[in-house]
Amino acid sequence: MSITYIKKGIDVRQSDMVNNEAKRIVEEILNTVKFNGDKAIRDLSKKFDNWFPDSFKLDEDEILQLIEMVPSETIEAIKWAQSQVRRFAQIQRSSMHDIEIETIPGVVLGHKNIPVNTVGCYIPGGRYPILASAQMSILTAKVAGVKTVIACTPPEAKTGMPSPTTIAAMHFAGADEIYVLGGVQALASMAYGCVGMPPVDMIVGPGNQYVAEAKRQLFGKVGIDLLAGPTEVLIIADKTTDVEMVATDLLGQAEHGPNSAAILLTDCKELANAVEEEVQNQLKVLSTASVAGKAWKDYGEIILVDTLDEMVAMADKLANEHVQVNTANPDYFLENMTNYGALFLGNRTCVAYGDKVIGTNHTLPTEAAARYTGGLWVGKFLKTCTYQKVETDEASVELGQYCAKISEVEGFMGHKEQADLRIRRYKNK
Missing domain, CATH: 3.40.50.1980 (Nitrogenase molybdenum iron protein domain)
Structure with a gap:
């Protein structure tokens, strides 16, 4: 392949140095929150955002007061954009079906698409109020059927206060709880259940390199959508x-x-x-x-x-x-x-x-x-979980014969006995 770089970006070694420093900083923050809980969240929010309210969670009156500050034409634009995202997400959801099929006589296999119960959505802010991220995560989660969506966004860098437009977008997207909390400390709070939040099952949303690194390090403790740095x-x-x-x-x-x-x-x-x-x-x-x-x-x-x-x-x-x-x-x-x-x-x-x-x-x-x-799409919020049923004695015996042989070859004698028990129980019954 003939390749000519008319302009070349930063050397990868310099980039790796930045990434390694981000890893160290994020690990330190996550450990602090893990062992010190609410106090750590408050200290970190004050340190990084100069934000230390009595409650990080906005109540209904606070949300409505902030929405009243948003011009009507902006509200209209938010709702129009959300209608486009909702429509496409609903079409995507309708393409995913639960299935059940009899694979051989008496054996029924299937899967169900089950929504995650509790999701934490991070809506970036700081430099810009990225209100569009609200519909991308919160609204999509709701279309998927997620029961509880916890949403976090940082205070604006310019004002030091919540962004009215972002809060409006989060509210209209369907967030169940809205917290004004930013950065790695927001993701840690959602994962560990701090400052009144329930611990979430999954964290989604874009962010800077620190947010992406936090998602990487929290994966396993919670699910994540993807590494969107x-x-x-x-x-x-x-x-x-x-x-x-x-x-x-x-x-x-x-x-x-x-x-x-x-x-x-x-x-x-x-x-x-x-x-x-x-x-x-x-x-x-x-x-x-x-x-x-x-x-x-x-x-x-x-x-x-x-x-x-x-x-x-x-x-x-x-x-x-x-x-x-x-x-x-x-x-x-x-x-x-x-x-x-x-x-x-x-x-x-x-x-x-x-x-x-x-x-x-x-x-x-x-x-x-x-x-x-x-x-990210509705499918990210769904667990495709399989199930099986054996509805006849004959099917259980047929499965048992093959299962017993394979288990014996592998040396799994407990597995073999599970199969042999059913052969004895159901053969010639």
């Missing part, structure tokens, strides 16, 4: 796409955070050479340039290859979270790519649509996890 975008473009659109869409994702990766993959040398200048021009007027510019400088890449097939192969190797395809035939990538969090096909759509309003879920796998998992 700092956002990534890969734009696959050819000569049919203009440089303004490419640069705009790269920076649109880079503004998430200073370690957000934005990559252009193209077979057009003219486009590859023009993007850097256009990015710099747009950064001069972009209000979030301080963040987007840092991300582009450290994590931005421009990759030039020769052919369409090389673009597919390179994209699958990268296995990025968001893959936006701006080519003459975007469906070629839909038909041939295998590793991606979500595809955005054609110039008329963009990652921002998926992040905010179109209806697909924006909690997606990062760090090449798209090689083995898709994004």
Whole structure:
């Protein structure tokens, strides 16, 4: 494969150093909460967010007061976006069926799709009030049938107070309890059951590298959806796409955070050479340039290859979270790519649509996890649990004969006796 890096991102060793430091910090926080409970949560919230209310949980009056602060047109936009997410989630849920089948005479096997009982949803905030995450996790969990959804979001960095728009989105999405609590301490509180929360069975939602690392370390204690760390975008473009659109869409994702990766993959040398200048021009007027510019400088890449097939192969190797395809035939990538969090096909759509309003879920796998998992959806909140019934004596004897033989070969004599007992009990009855 012919690959030319017109621009290269940060050295992987530097990235590993940052990740190792995050692991150490997160482990220390989780252990502090595990052994010190509510006191640790209060201390950590004060330290990191300067937030130490009498109660982290918002009562109904507080929620309604915050919602009253949100302009009506914003409420309308939230509800419209949530209706799109709900519709697609309901269609996904309807595609999943419980099954029961008689596999051989007298043997009935089946499975049920059972919702997780209690889920903790983390809604990022701080730098930006990412209210769209509410419908992606809370609403989707409710469509799946989750009984209790605990939702956490940090106070706004600018005001030091809860974000009215985020709280409104969490409420309309169907959260059963809303807590103003951020970062690793929020995930620890949900996992261990602190400050009035019940311990949850599962934690979902996107976040920064510390939130992703906390989910990694808590997995096993609780279930998680996936490791959704700092956002990534890969734009696959050819000569049919203009440089303004490419640069705009790269920076649109880079503004998430200073370690957000934005990559252009193209077979057009003219486009590859023009993007850097256009990015710099747009950064001069972009209000979030301080963040987007840092991300582009450290994590931005421009990759030039020769052919369409090389673009597919390179994209699958990268296995990025968001893959936006701006080519003459975007469906070629839909038909041939295998590793991606979500595809955005054609110039008329963009990652921002998926992040905010179109209806697909924006909690997606990062760090090449798209090689083995898709994004958050209703199925993540369901346990597909099997069951079996043996309804005739003859079927039990037939199963028993084969089970006894295999168990004896393996040396599992207790298993063999389970089978032999049923042969004696039901044969020639």
